[in-house]
Amino acid sequence: MIGFGALNLDKIYRVDKIPAADEEGFVRDIQLFPGGSAANTIVGLSRLKVRSAYIGKIGDDVEGKILLEDLEKEGVDTKAVIKADGRSGTAIIFVDDLGNRAILVDPGVNDTIRYEEIDLNFVKSHSLIHLTSFICKNGFESFKSQKKIVGEFELVSFDPGMPYAERGNEIIPILKKTTIFLPNKIEIEKIFNMDYMSAAEECISLGIEVVAVKLGEKGCWIKSKSKEIFIPPFSVRVVDTTGAGDAFNAGFLYGYINGKDIEKCGKIGNYVASLCIQQIGARAGLPRSVPIDF
Numbered sequence: 001m002i003g004f005g006a007l008n009l010d011k012i013y014r015v016d017k018i019p020a021a022d023e024e025g026f027v028r029d030i031q032l033f034p035g036g037s038a039a040n041t042i043v044g045l046s047r048l049k050v051r052s053a054y055i056g057k058i059g060d061d062v063e064g065k066i067l068l069e070d071l072e073k074e075g076v077d078t079k080a081v082i083k084a085d086g087r088s089g090t091a092i093i094f095v096d097d098l099g100n101r102a103i104l105v106d107p108g109v110n111d112t113i114r115y116e117e118i119d120l121n122f123v124k125s126h127s128l129i130h131l132t133s134f135i136c137k138n139g140f141e142s143f144k145s146q147k148k149i150v151g152e153f154e155l156v157s158f159d160p161g162m163p164y165a166e167r168g169n170e171i172i173p174i175l176k177k178t179t180i181f182l183p184n185k186i187e188i189e190k191i192f193n194m195d196y197m198s199a200a201e202e203c204i205s206l207g208i209e210v211v212a213v214k215l216g217e218k219g220c221w222i223k224s225k226s227k228e229i230f231i232p233p234f235s236v237r238v239v240d241t242t243g244a245g246d247a248f249n250a251g252f253l254y255g256y257i258n259g260k261d262i263e264k265c266g267k268i269g270n271y272v273a274s275l276c277i278q279q280i281g282a283r284a285g286l287p288r289s290v291p292i293d294f
């Protein structure tokens with residue numbers, strides 16, 4: 001399994017207040033969370049002992065070093081992570097005592113992955129590629145590379161996130177090559193401009209094998225050519241939903257890779273997501289095994 005998406009370091013600053021222009025605030029504490037949607041999913045799969053690798057780009061800075069070392073620590077092969085001059089992707093997140101947030105995103109070198117830079121021989125030693133969005137604020141190279149690379153794989157999974165949902169028709173070339181489509185309800189409805197069940201029909205007619213629509217606290221709904229089914233969520237105490245969708249993807253893909261039927265895949269997706277949301281951050285709750293009776 002190989003992921004292809006942005007690599008970001010989230011820097012969470014706990015502050016006494018979020019200053020307006022010309023004001024001053026004070027930092028109480030800083031926490032670093034390696035992230036990037038596809039990277040979170042790949043870490044989830046690697047923890048579940050799936051052979052995993054990543055296509056991404058980091059800059060020649062401390063943040064890049066942290067991102068790379070973190071993937072390696074998680075057992076993800078980083079041979080296809082490209083090192084470039086410039087800044088790594090970061091998100092600077094300010095959280096005040098009342099829980100208000102202000103976020104500044106620096107895409108850094110994320111948007112600049114040229115197709116020629118990707119080690120195709122290595123990449124193609126993986127049978128499934130998982131794609132998530134790039135912000136495309138610093139160019140379209142990475143997005144273009146994704147549109148091209150899907151032609152090299154039999155199995156493609158794709159979570160568009162809001163950045164690609166907003167690109168609408170531009171993502172059709174990826175959708176046409178997608179095997180497993182993993183949007184949330186808002187995203188699929190935005191892309192097709194219709195309710196999610198009708199949109200999923202459209203997906204099937206584009207040639208997509210399975211559509212899993214994430215419904216937040218309502219669980220998920222899954223459709224294939226021959227089946228459609230709602231799968232209720234696990235009832236848990238929610239602490240932080242950051243990365244819930246990425247965790248769901250890890251569980252769903254783990255089921256798929258292991259030959260489970262789509263209902264079981266959805267159940268494992270809900271299960272892994274339910275563990276994620278009981279802890280702070282996108283990765284802390286990702287499990288190292290799933291119960292065998294799934």
Ligand SMILES: Nc1ncnc2c1ncn2[C@@H]1O[C@H](COP(=O)(O)OP(=O)(O)OP(=O)(O)O)[C@@H](O)[C@H]1O
Nearest residue numbers: 184214215216217219233243244245246248270273
């Ligand atoms: N309150 C909840 N209780 C139980 N499970 C939940 C809850 N919220 C989310 N989940 C689980 O997490 C999965 C993914 O959540 P969601 O639908 O919010 O995805 P998303 O919008 O793509 O998330 P993300 O913001 O991480 O991209 C759901 O399908 C469900 O299994």
Ligand SMILES: [Mg+2]
Nearest residue numbers: 161184245246
């Ligand atoms: Mg999502």
